[in-house]
Amino acid sequence: MRQFAFIVFFLASAVSAQTTRPDSSVVSPDVQPDGRVIFRVYAPKASSVGVAGDFLKVNTTQPMTRDDNGVWSVTVGPLAPTGYIYWFAVDGMNIADPVNPRVKLRWRTSASVVEVPSASGEGNPWDVRDVPHGRVEINWQQSKVLGEARAIYVYTPPGYDADPGARYPVTYLFHGSNDTAAGWSQVGHANFILDNLIAAKKAVPMIVVMTYGHTVPYTAPRDQQARNNATFERYVVEDVVPVIDKTYRTLPARESRAVVGLSMGGGHALQIGLAHLDLFASVGAFSSATPATFQQRATADASEFNQKLNLLWISCGRDDPAFARWERLHQAMDDAHVRHTFRATPGAHTYGVWRQNLAELAPLLFRQRTK
């Protein structure tokens, strides 16, 4: 038998060619033990580079400084332990961090994600802890309403497989404008929040359904955008709820369904929840848009809401542009005797606020559960 030599060749040539680039040694984001974060980006010919993100005021940028190798950097913080999105402004162009694989998928201004961990021993409900983890399942389902297959992200709680006879309540959880069905898990850590609350027996084991909220392309003209909310409502009611009840071991009753969302998705939750009290008995809206129908419904008669809703939970960041509006709405709902909870949360229009909101709301859901 002829001897032959195999060449040890572990990096593909196409890859190794790239790793010799000057930016191959850039580390970003570089999270320090005290919560400060160093951002770096290689932009050798740029004249003005800064970092923007939801740890800064909206529409502001923190300038970065250039070193001799063309790498720009800045240190921010210390930041409170949670997740943040950020991007670089390079000579008027907004870009995600080229060397950070954690990306917030968006249609406009791609963004990157940085996680500032809790100090050891303290721990926040959104940390990745050594507890039993549920799964996030990507279901591609043909939509009759939309005429195409769409990915529905579904969280199943730890132990879902263990008892094939167990059935679970379901929270429908919607993202905001310029986000995707992956946002609530990949940026919002919804799955880790539920894992931790369930492990601590602070929340009922539940299924969480995360759909894609743009039924009209985000880039479509504004007159087409106006159709998004009504089309999304039909998609959820006619396609998503039935397919979830068919695919998963749900408790298919209104008392065991909640609809919750953030920003645009909060508007979706208010719209869909209050228009379909036959399907949902709990509604949550974080830093929310306000659907047109909400006014008509809420000003009609509070008794239907009060009788049929187990929970109407509304929150807004104190520094959110919508905060004053929601304070007024909260007062008006109080005046109209619409039973609800209003939580003013420290922070702005950020996933940091929404993680906190989900961690507060989830323990309140499905407490009337009978099975």
Place this chain on the structure above:
Amino acid sequence: MRQFAFIVFFLASAVSAQTTRPDSSVVSPDVQPDGRVIFRVYAPKASSVGVAGDFLKVNTTQPMTRDDNGVWSVTVGPLAPTGYIYWFAVDGMNIADPVNPRVKLRWRTSASVVEVPSASGEGNPWDVRDVPHGRVEINWQQSKVLGEARAIYVYTPPGYDADPGARYPVTYLFHGSNDTAAGWSQVGHANFILDNLIAAKKAVPMIVVMTYGHTVPYTAPRDQQARNNATFERYVVEDVVPVIDKTYRTLPARESRAVVGLSMGGGHALQIGLAHLDLFASVGAFSSATPATFQQRATADASEFNQKLNLLWISCGRDDPAFARWERLHQAMDDAHVRHTFRATPGAHTYGVWRQNLAELAPLLFRQRTK
């Protein structure tokens, strides 16, 4: 009851402020019916902008031209119908497309993904067709070997829920260097390829397990990188295979396990598969790295391989830098009477080649299946 006005306010202020930017109207990538693709990027102050991607030769860039609004564009193609990755080179900086939410997650040189669809009526096995879809499930599992929780992506075939007594063979499918566990589904369309092959009864329904191949951070120094392959092997054998057999309804026998990978992951598949013939009976390697142990094993005695392996399937793109090496190895394996298949595939070191390879290999797997 006091009347109160709700303000219709559907876009959060933070978002609407961004949509007034000049880049808010940029559309990219813009795929034409004939397979040409127009790329556009807003870079008002840049002096040199080009597009790079795996539809071009490695390390080459196609120049883009600037319009009066600071938007650079170029038309490429027509491109053959499949998925491509690309990025923009802006004054020496490599960036993903800021307005394309399809991102290939990477540690170095973030990239974007563009899909050129098949002409209607023709159809490739990686298209999203109206057939029953399996799920891609993200399992966060604590690893004893690595001391941290890792996401394992698992494809379950259509009908997995329907028969709780059915058990399935498992393909372990590994990505290449500078990729993530999401790569094979999000860029490689592995789930759609299996959906289509299963719907056409061309492949046996199977589970596909997609792990993250970097056990040492991609950014770690080279001497630490050298440990990656051995650590990944332990992770797969000691953590992943047992947890999959525990969590999913697998056929837990070597005849029902395949190990397959691309580039670095092809090296992993050859290394792990041939070193653990007690666990695996089928091995596939696409455009593959060559582990050091492969030489020793293959030059020893072909009879063990030939007796124990149901399938040893090797492929490489004809324009891949590794093609000449794999042609020599193929010839040497023939000379050594190591039974195997070698496929020379049109194309370079790209997911387009690997989609084709998976679509060719999957129908050959688990044909000895008895249950």
